Amino acid sequence: MKRKLTICLLLALMCFITTAKAEDEGGLKELNDLSDTVFQMTRHSQYDEALQVLGYFKKKMTHVNSLSGAEVRQVTLGFNDLVRVLKQADASDTEKIRAAAQFRLVMDAMEDHSDPLWGSLERPIMATFSALKEDVSGNGSENFNEKWNEFISLYDLIYPSLTMDVSAGQLDTVAKHIEVIEQDGFQQMTKGTKLERLTLLQQDLKRVFDKVERDDADPSLLWVILTTGGIIITALTYVGYRKYRAEKKKEKKREYPKSK
Incomplete structure (x- = not known):
């Protein structure tokens, strides 16, 4: 009798857990x-x-x-x-x-899926590296700054969502590459060293996007993001945009926690 009662209680508990999980999802x-x-x-x-x-x-x-x-x-x-x-x-x-x-x-x-929307930004984000490397090879600092702003604008946009799916170690590695490139000393580096730094960042970002299954991007979201990014790049100069980012970070006075 006790054994039957225990089994019934366990079954009831399993049903409750399953129902609660379904409602939660x-x-x-x-x-x-x-x-x-x-x-x-x-x-x-x-x-x-x-x-x-x-x-x-x-x-x-x-x-x-x-x-x-x-x-x-x-x-x-x-x-x-x-x-x-x-x-x-x-x-x-x-x-x-x-x-x-x-x-x-x-x-x-x-949501637990392998094709998050942030993955739809892989193409425009990774495409900036071709332009960045071309500008380094041709010593076009003004174009480099503009393209770098474009990259940072898009990366800042997806960063909070990246912390949901990407390990803290991977994000820290990307952050260190970005920090090096944004320092004034980067412009004093040799052409070869600059290209090497950009390649390292490019490779680590590719690893971040590699975990995403290829799927059709949300056209409305992608269009707005790209349009918005373009507006910001046009409206702000390189120095002004860096100041804008610093003020935004200071204003928030916090950092998105990393879940992994």
Whole structure:
């Protein structure tokens, strides 16, 4: 009798766990869909409506229990940043779209699949290296700075979502390469050394993207990201953009936690 009761209790517990897991996965998918809705609304300058959806998102998130502490912090950081930018009167349309796109990419990376949206940025990101190497070979520093800004603009955009899928070690390696290239001493290096540094960064970034299964990119998201990136590159000079990035980091006073 006791044995039958124990078996029944175990079966009931298994059913409860299975049901809870299914509900949790459904809740995570709903959050991902909501982030896409917010992104689409922001694209069309429907900022008040986007904020209303974010309010609903916040309520729904409290019912999803499968997220780790690091994941909750990442979502919360992106959520708060997006709400702040959408409410900020002097924030440009470009800033709002970028914040919405970044949040969309983070939520997409939350879902357990092998073709995250951030992978759709492989082509434009990796394509910048051909131009960078050509400029180094031809000593075109102005074009180099412009192309480097383009690369950094796109990489900064996907970085929070990368922390969801890529190991901290890989991201640290990429960060060290970027730091070397952004130092003033990089311009004093020989042509061969510059090309070597760029190649190392290119190879490590390729390893990051290699884990993504090749799939069709979200055309609307990719188009907006590329357009937004182009706007930023046109609007800001090299020195101005570096100052812009530094101020943004100082303003946030925090760093996205790495989940791996």
